[in-house]
Amino acid sequence: MLMQYQVLGCINDLFSNPEAVRQAKGWRSQQDAEVNAARLLIRLWNQEERRLGVRSSEGVIVDSKRPLETKRHKEAKKELCNYVEVQLESDDDAGTAPSTSHLNLHTSLDVPELTDKSLELVQAQDLRDKLFLVFCRLGFGDDNKLSLDEQSKLLLISQYETLREGEIWLDIRNELTLQGIKPVSNDTETIEQAIANCQGSIQQLRAQQIDLKEQQRQRDLEQERSVYEQILQHKLQKDREVSQLASRRKKDALFAISSVKAHSERKAMVRNSTVKVNALFDAQEEAELASRGVSGGSVNSTL
Numbered sequence: 001m002l003m004q005y006q007v008l009g010c011i012n013d014l015f016s017n018p019e020a021v022r023q024a025k026g027w028r029s030q031q032d033a034e035v036n037a038a039r040l041l042i043r044l045w046n047q048e049e050r051r052l053g054v055r056s057s058e059g060v061i062v063d064s065k066r067p068l069e070t071k072r073h074k075e076a077k078k079e080l081c082n083y084v085e086v087q088l089e090s091d092d093d094a095g096t097a098p099s100t101s102h103l104n105l106h107t108s109l110d111v112p113e114l115t116d117k118s119l120e121l122v123q124a125q126d127l128r129d130k131l132f133l134v135f136c137r138l139g140f141g142d143d144n145k146l147s148l149d150e151q152s153k154l155l156l157i158s159q160y161e162t163l164r165e166g167e168i169w170l171d172i173r174n175e176l177t178l179q180g181i182k183p184v185s186n187d188t189e190t191i192e193q194a195i196a197n198c199q200g201s202i203q204q205l206r207a208q209q210i211d212l213k214e215q216q217r218q219r220d221l222e223q224e225r226s227v228y229e230q231i232l233q234h235k236l237q238k239d240r241e242v243s244q245l246a247s248r249r250k251k252d253a254l255f256a257i258s259s260v261k262a263h264s265e266r267k268a269m270v271r272n273s274t275v276k277v278n279a280l281f282d283a284q285e286e287a288e289l290a291s292r293g294v295s296g297g298s299v300n301s302t303l
Contacts, residue, residue, distance in 0.1 A: 004044075008130035015137035024138060034145075037138060041131055042150050045157060048127045059152045060213055061206045064199070065170065067156070068128070068163050132160040148216040152209045159205050166198025 014020045029035035049056070053071025061067040140158040156163070173191050176183060183191065 002125070005125070005127055005130060008127060008134055012130060012133045012137060015134065021137060021139075036145070038135075038154070039146060039150060041134060041138070042146075042153050042157070045128065045131050045153065048131070052126065058213060059149050060209045061156070061202065064202055064206060066167050067202060067205075068160070068167060070126075128160065132157060148212045148219065152212040155205060155208055155212075159201060162198060162201045163205075166195060166202065169194045169198065 015024065024037045027037050029040070054068065055062045063069060135154075135157055140154060146154065169191055173195070182188075
């Protein structure tokens with residue numbers, strides 16, 4: 001993980017050269033020609049979100065207040081709140097003012113263990129900051145080959161700075177509340193206005209993601225219909241082929257039956273003809289014999 005963080009930092013520095021950016025946009029993976037630089041970075045972003053436990057619903061923002069919040073962040077806030085409650089109770093029992101020296105904004109944002117060492121470790125492991133900087137160099141709208149899901153994620157990445165700013169303002173307000181500090185009206189208005197602006201951006205981003213998701217759903221339905229039509233056409237073609245084969249076999253069977261029948265009839269005709277010819281020959285032979293016998297009798301009687 002630390003190595004990836006350092007590599008992304010080197011890539012970000014390298015992309016300060018416009019020629020490097022141009023070559024990166026033309027890069028394609030040797031294993032899969034469909035994978036370009038933007039698609040690879042989006043995959044790294046998704047992988048990082050899964051590792052950090054960021055909530056999402058099929059590429060659409062779930063938490064409209066903190067869309068970037070990680071599981072570690074939630075645990076840190078819970079631990080921080082518990083720690084503050086214990087400190088306040090102990091200070092109340094001692095009759096002293098609450099101590100807030102242990103609180104700071106960065107601790108409330110990222111630290112699961114309230115130590116500087118843990119802060120450095122967590123910051124080193126979150127790759128989204130580096131990925132966002134790399135995308136700022138590479139650009140957000142030059143690739144039209146991305147899928148709709150990837151375009152939805154790219155929209156979120158393009159708004160990363162605004163989303164992070166909104167979460168920071170929320171943490172500032174929560175931290176002031178935990179410390180029991182009430183800002184002056186101008187500061188309160190500034191904080192609430194900044195939070196409202198960020199929330200508006202989040203709602204707009206979520207609407208765009210939902211629209212892309214609907215487009216993806218319609219595209220999936222079209223592909224499903226297309227596949228169904230292909231299956232149906234294939235089945236109809238197979239049925240036609242089976243019907244034609246059955247018809248051809250039936251014709252062949254009828255032809256074979258008629259051929260056998262005709263052959264039998266020819267054999268019967270030949271046999272009958274042979275019998276008639278033999279009978280005719282026998283009759284002629286008998287007639288000849290009879291005629292010979294009559295002629296012999298006549299000669300004898302004359303003598």
